[in-house]
Amino acid sequence: MKVNEDKKLLIKVNDMDNVAIVVNANGIQVNTEVYEDLIATENIPQGHKMALMDFEVGDEIIRYGKVIGYAKEKIPKGSWIDENKVRLPIAPPLEDIPVATNILKPMEALEGYTFLGYKNKDGSVGTKNILGITTSVQCVEGVLNVAAEKIKKELLPKYPNVDGIMPINHNYGCGVAINAPEAKVPIRTIKNLATHPNFGGELLILSLGCEKLMPEMLFPHIKDDNIINLQNEEGFEKMIDRILQKAEEHLKRLNKRVREVCPVSDLVVGLQCGGSDSFSGVTANPAVGYAxxxxxxxxxxxxxxxxxxxxxxVHLLTPRAINQEVGEKLKSEMAWYDNYLELGQVDRDANPTPGNKTGGLANVVEKSLGSIAKSGTAPIVEVLSPGEKPTKKGLVYAATPASDFVCGTCQLASGITTQVFTTGRGTTYGLAMAPVVKVSTRTDLKNKWQDLIDIDAGKIATGEATIEEVGEELFKFIIDIASGKKKVWADKWGIENAICLFNPAPIT
Amino acid sequence: MKVNEDKKLLIKVNDMDNVAIVVNANGIQVNTEVYEDLIATENIPQGHKMALMDFEVGDEIIRYGKVIGYAKEKIPKGSWIDENKVRLPIAPPLEDIPVATNILKPMEALEGYTFLGYKNKDGSVGTKNILGITTSVQCVEGVLNVAAEKIKKELLPKYPNVDGIMPINHNYGCGVAINAPEAKVPIRTIKNLATHPNFGGELLILSLGCEKLMPEMLFPHIKDDNIINLQNEEGFEKMIDRILQKAEEHLKRLNKRVREVCPVSDLVVGLQCGGSDSFSGVTANPAVGYAxxxxxxxxxxxxxxxxxxxxxxVHLLTPRAINQEVGEKLKSEMAWYDNYLELGQVDRDANPTPGNKTGGLANVVEKSLGSIAKSGTAPIVEVLSPGEKPTKKGLVYAATPASDFVCGTCQLASGITTQVFTTGRGTTYGLAMAPVVKVSTRTDLKNKWQDLIDIDAGKIATGEATIEEVGEELFKFIIDIASGKKKVWADKWGIENAICLFNPAPIT
Ligand SMILES: [Ca+2]
Ligand SMILES: [Ca+2]
Ligand SMILES: [Ca+2]
Ligand SMILES: [Ca+2]
Ligand SMILES: [Ca+2]
Structure with missing residues (x-):
């Protein structure tokens, strides 16, 4: 990466790039001489692209060494390339892209790193000790929330080793097409949320009694003892009593759990970004990739x-698939989503937000190249459909929507016990089930949101730290968080976004 | 309606019916002589259908005077007709059904009924006095919930005329295909929820700042003063301060409001059912129709x-459309949903739940005929797409999914200030934004759920009350509830189901 060391105005990631990103908070003013032969022809805001050459109509615009689009008009050197000047390239056709051709030799093992986790019988390890109460249908939510308040007030203080209670409320369970082909997605997600490692193997399900998604559909061998059926209870007060009584049985067991030394190989960490900007791909995401x-x-x-x-x-990812099968699954997840968007009459450039664009991201290609940097350089050992649990250790591609809350929910179902979340524009997102480490792409954001951002990757852009340094800082912070030695800001404040299922099937 | 007066074992709605419903709680035992020439050939549970004649394969099975299906096998007189013996008829083809052919002459006006409501500047009248805080995106939910807890604890006690605070949290706003053709549905719903009559005309929106659904998309002329943009705030604590400060400004104004005498014509009442059984169509729904x-x-x-x-x-409803245009809109809403289900590869019989079937409803036709009874006999003056606000008074068909939470949310967006909810199996559903009057179809349920069911329509089946009597009881109860003189059970306990938007468009 090249930084203009003198003035720190521009950042250019790859030697082949013919655009560079404005680094400094106030942008670049018209007529500023950035280099000897590069003069700004107009004001360019922070995070946006400056033309490093004269573009003719149709010329390739190159960032990260890749074509992010084509010039829609003549663009003189030194001018601002905003999204209106960039024509979107076509998406890489899935049939033509190479698979499993670029597997790097295994990286050198890192030995001896441990964290303090809660060991579960199924071999998973939790980073929190939470009482999870799963609902089989939204009908029961109102009652559960009243009970949950009482549990927090009356029971939790008696069980100090328990971190909290998590009612898994969701919009599913009835009034949905339970036999639709895609119904398997939300059903699998609920099932896997219910058995999250941070719930200590304690299964407790609240059912109405006449819903489509009966608890037995989720868990064919579940003990009756772990199901509360509201239609079996004699009215509201009995329902509340019953929930509290069952909750206390579980709390007693959970309260006996203690953290034990576990190898870092027991961690399952999810990565995502939200409120991205032009810096995401040069600061936070590469640092996350290093971690x-x-x-x-x-x-x-x-x-x-x-x-x-x-x-x-995706043509940059398929070559990293560990074998043909994994590569094909990656392509099939992409194809599934292409079709899903087409049925909804949406094109893929629907992804970038106004905030992304204000932040300097011209289109989904530029956003994508930055987003992929999070995945580092490891081979991809497995590909998961939304909400599936991994069966392998290593780098896994978990196909989910990009929506922060839906991705978060799907990754929780896949069993992540910590999430790393990079943000440029700034979002206040948090999860109740697992700690979310917030990484800022710009130091401005960290300065503004001192009490929300956990790690600042913006210092990479200003040259204060390297990608490797921030990556290692993040790695160590993840271990402290997973061990309960430190708390992420979102957990300190109790910021919790609701569970949001991915339901591609119709509701009825 | 004919009830077997001697033994009260069976109920038959229409003289043409060749099946009848078992009324008594214990069902009918094999060999019971129900009438002189009608002997049970097997045990039949409560709510289920008994054959009143010998059926050959393919014979019409008639309930409510309509064909609910065809015999799949020979069914001897006196036997149990469960859902496995009934073949589903095809849905009425939309092109052939008559429109606006059966408008009854206007019903006699009822004069002089009033309630005590909160008058709004736009002419709407509220039944509660709530501080609504609308979110433009789910990202802000975690922060808003922390603020809402503080508002409840620290501010609400100072403003005793305010009934509560309602954060309108939802799954929409970003990570969605905002330009998809069907995106208009969730966007309209959020917009109309934000201006609900029970919020007293106070608009307050919490925005992140970089989401797709910017507050200006919802309200082009909104004053900056009514928007809180979290990305503009200097961290979490400042965000909370700011939300509390804005909330208090609004609470001060809301606290000055008083209930005034309003004609019942200012009421907007929504009807729905959930957890239906065979009795829904003979007790609760007809009583609701009368009310x-x-x-x-x-x-x-x-x-x-x-x-x-x-x-x-629907062929029973289109003739009741007030004119051709209303009838065609009704058909087009049905056609839209037919297509929506087809895209998701779902057929319409996906609707009935296991609980419906246990309750005796063989299929969607039987469920449908019972459900329609809620609409009484008035002409249909308007048809709304999901989440639209009505422009006319009278009986309105508001097209929504049947899912209790989605229907509830859409009806709230349409401006209902009270909802009537009939249930046979029993659901604990409640709404924070408007009172929900729970009507049971069976007395058994009322006896079991004394502290959840507001009105028992089951006494119609046992002959203790007529449809008209229960209908009038419900009508008067609605007025008391709307006036704040009585509270529904769900409000006494604080049972609140979450907002659940209908989003037929893809997420990204
Ligand atoms: Ca992202
Ligand atoms: Ca995201
Ligand atoms: Ca219903
Ligand atoms: Ca239901
Ligand atoms: Ca319903």
Whole structure:
């Protein structure tokens, strides 16, 4: 990476790039001489692209060494290339892209790193000790929330080793097409959320009694003892009593659990980004990629996701698939989503937000190339459909929508026990089930949101730290968080986004 | 309606029916002589159908005077007709059904009925006085919930005339295909929820700042003063301060409001059912239909909904359309939903739940005929797409999914200030934004759920009360509830189901 060391105005990632990103907070003013022969022809805001050459109509615009689009008009050297001047390239056709051709030799193992986790009988390890109460249908939510308040007030203080209670409320369970082909997605997600490692193997399900998604559909061998059926109870007060009584049985067991020393290979870390900007791809995401490689070298499981954000860079990922089968599954997840969007009459450039564009991202290709940087350099050992649990350790592609809350929910179902979340514009997102480490792409954001951003990757742009340094800082912070030695800001404040299922099937 | 007066074992709705419903709680035992020449050939549970004649394969099975299906096998007189013996008829083809051919002459007006409501500047009248805080995107939910807890604890006690605070949290706003053709549905719903009559005309929007659904998309002329943009705030604590400060400004104004005498024509009442059984169509729903007619005769607005539940009886509704245009809109809403289900590869019989079937409903046709009874006999003056606000008073068909939470949310967006909810199996559903009156179809349920069911329509089946008597009881109860003189059970306990938007467009 090249930084203009003198003035720190521009950042250019790859030697082949014919655009560079404005680094400094106030942007570049018209007539500023950035280099000897590069003069700004207009004001360019921070995070946006400056033309490093004269573009003719149709010329390739290159960032990260890749074509992010074509010039829609003549663009003189020194001018601002905003999204209106960039024509979107076509998405890489899935049939033509190479698979499993670029597997790097295994990275050197990192030995000896441990964290303090809660060991579960199924071999998974939790980073929190939470009482999870799963609902089989939204009908029961109102009652459960009243009970949950009472549990927090009356029971939790008696069980100090328990971190909290998590009612898994969702919009599913009835009034849905339970036999639709795609119904398997939300059903699998609920099932896998219910058995999350941070719930300590304690299964407790609240059912109405006449819903489509009966608890037995989720867990054919579930003990009656772990199901509360509201239609079996004699009115509201009895329902509340019953929920509290069952909750206390579970709390007693959970309260006896203690953290034990576990190898970092027991960690399952999810990665995502939200409120991205032009810096995401040069600061936070590469630093996350470095931390991801360290985790993988320790034998941990790392999930990256967000189909619509990798779709345009998928030709860079398929070669990293560990074998043909994994590569084909990656392509089939992309194809599934292409079709899903087409049925909804949506094109893929629907992804970038106004905030992304204000932040300097011209289109989904540019966003995608930055987003993929989170995945580091490890081979992709497995590809998951939305909400599936991994069966392998290492770098895993978990196909999910890019929507922060839906991706978060799907990754939780896949069993992540910590999430790393990079943000440029700034979002206040948090999860109740697992800690979310917030990484800022710009130091401005960290300065503004001191009490929300956990790690600042913006210092990479200003030259204060390297990608490797921030990556290692993040790696160590993840271990402290997973061990309960430190708390992420979102957990300190109790910021919790609701569960949001991905339901591609109709409701009825 | 004919009840077997001697033994009260069977109920038959229409003289043409060749099946009847078992009324008594324990069902009918094999060999019971129900009438002189009608002997049970097997045990038949409560709510289920008994054959009143010998059926050959293919014979019409008639309930409510309509064909609910065809015999799949020989069914001897006196036997149990469960759902496995019934073949589903095809749905009425939309092109052939008559429109606006059966408008009854206007019903006699009911004069002089009033309630105590909160008058709004736009002419709407609220039944509660709530501070609504609308979110433009799910990202802000975690912060808003922390603020809402503080508002409840620290501010609300100072403003005793305010009934509560309602954060309108939802799954929409970003990570969605905002330009998809069907995106208009969730966007309209959020917009109309934000201006609900029970919020007293106070608009307050919490925005992240970089989401796709910017507040200006919802309200082009909104004053900056009514928007809180989290990305503009200097961290979490400042965000909370800012939300509390804005909330208090609004609470001060809301606290000055008083209930005033309003004609019942200012009421907007929504109707729906959930957890239906065989009794829904003979007790609760007809009683609700009677109350609906009384409300319409007072000049009130009554909404009925649930597309998948009226689809099979739509040929009974189109003739009641006030004119050709309204009838065609009704057909087009049905056609839209037919197509929506087809895209998801779902057939319409996906609607009935296991609980419906256990309750005796063989299929969607039988469920539909019972469900339509809620609409009484008034002409249909308007048809709304999901989440639209009505422009006319009288009986309105508001097209929504049948899902209780989605229907509830859409009806709230359409401006209902009270909802009537009939249930046979029993659901604990409640709404924070408007009171929900729970009507049971069976007395067994009322006896079991004394502290959840507001009105028992089961006494119609046992002959203790007539449809008209229960209908009038419900009508008067609605007025007391709307006036704040009585509270529904769900409000006494604080049972609140979450907002659940209908989003037929893809997420990204
Ligand atoms: Ca992202
Ligand atoms: Ca995201
Ligand atoms: Ca219903
Ligand atoms: Ca239901
Ligand atoms: Ca319903």
């Amino acid at each position: 991801s490689d360290m985790l993988v070298r320790c034998g941990a499981t790392v999930l990256f996701s967000e189909v619509t954000e990798v779709r345009d860079g | 609906s007619d009384m409300l319409v005769r007072c000049g009130a607005t009554v909404l009925f909904s649930e597309v998948t539940e009226v689809r099979d009886g």
